[in-house]
Amino acid sequence: MDFRDEHVQVLLSVGDVIRNISVFRPREVKLSGIQLLDVEIGVVETQLREAGFNVEACDAGLWLPSEKVVLVVVDGRIDGVQIETI
Known part of the structure; x- marks a missing residue:
């Protein structure tokens, strides 16, 4: 299923x-209050590691x-978040 207008794919x-x-x-996708999308990879990686x-x-x-997850x-920024369910 593809919800292009919603920027979601299942x-x-x-x-x-x-x-x-x-x-x-x-x-927007957040994990423990950390915004994941459209943020530089280094910033997200540091925040996630600091959060454990x-x-x-x-x-x-x-x-x-x-x-x-x-x-x-893409181009140094988090462009997508893929959540595995199985």
């Missing part, structure tokens, strides 16, 4: 179970394994 697996949800700029989150680099940008980086 990926379904077999059986129509939600596999992941992606949210893109200009929407495990943050790892990945091909797309940053991976938060405990939260199953990928922060997608």
